[in-house]
Amino acid sequence: MKxxxxxxxxxxxxxFCLDEKQAHHIFDVLRSSPKETIRLVHEDEIYLAHPQEKPFLYVFGVEKADLRLVDVTLCAALIKQDKxxxxxxxxxxxxxxxxxxxxxKNTVVKIDEKKLSKKYDRWSTILEEACKQCNRxxxxVLEPISSLKGLADYKSQCNLVAYEKEDGSNHISACLMDNPSSVTVVIGPEGGFEPKEIEVLESLGFVACSLGSQILRAETASMYVLSVIEYQSHLKPANDQA
Known part of the structure; x- marks a missing residue:
């Protein structure tokens, strides 16, 4: 559903009156018809609507939103633009x-302060389009660029840092066995973390964990971690019943 x-x-x-960009996309690009149903999302509420005359949608119903089982914060070191x-x-x-x-220390990407606003606009657009595509x-929420120590401000119930030199016995899945309601995970840059940086993060309350025996690219590590958290969260009801 669109x-x-x-x-x-x-x-x-x-x-409901769509803005110019949205109206162009719904009516001109997607060529939506009055018989179609469009999901209209506002502040976590989902409404159902039929296209009328451009740029209007007629709101006729409400859909129950699926609540996320785990609130996940991803602290990701800046990497090359495409990745x-x-x-x-x-x-x-x-x-x-x-x-x-x-x-x-090993962050290779340095963003010009003068270009930061445009970068955030582009990143926000990518996130919004992805949310629409998967019907979120x-x-x-995209936070400002932080320092390593500044990550302490984003701690959750469970706080982890993926570290390629961590003992494989402390796999991320084992760290999530208590079914936390919120998780913060730190993923390093292409060159990985320096040992002293892991010490800093551990002093802030983050627990170093392994992602397995393979060395993953930074962008792959983020996807892997989020997939494990999503999988573990759906095991929670079964674990609770047991």
Whole structure:
């Protein structure tokens, strides 16, 4: 089902006016017909609407939103643009709640302050499109670029850092066995973390964990971690019943 994020309040049994870009996409690009149903999302509420005369949708119903089982914050070191944008897209599809870009010693990407606003606009667009594509009823929050120590501000109930030199016995899946309601995971840059940086993160309360025997690319590591968390969260009801 096609989906639109509404920036203004939506009222049941009334017409909703799309903005120019949204109207062009729904009516001109997708050529939606009056018989189709469009999902209209506003502040975690999902409304159902039929296309009317451009740029209006008639709101006729409400759909129950699926609540996420785990609130996930991904702290990801900045990496090269194409890999970073792929990571943003897949992270949104895999249910991340919040993304915190950060810089550390081996970060090779340095963003010009003058271009930062445009970068964030592009990143936000990628996240929004990914959320629409997978029918999410919420946005991914994109936080300002942080320092390594600044990641302490984004801690959750369970706080992990993926480290390629960590003993394989401390796999991330084992760290999630207590079924936390919120998780923060730190993923390093292409060159990995320095040992002293792991010490800093551990002093902040993050637990180093393994992602297995293979050395994963930074963008792959993010997708892997989010997939494991999503899988573990769906085991929770079964574990609780047991």
């Amino acid at each position: 989906q639109v994020f509404a920036k203004n309040p939506v009222n049941l049994n009334e017409n 970073w944008e792929l990571m943003l897209q897949k992270a949104a599809e895999l249910g991340v709640s919040r993304i915190v870009p950060f810089e550390c 009823a919420d946005y991914v």
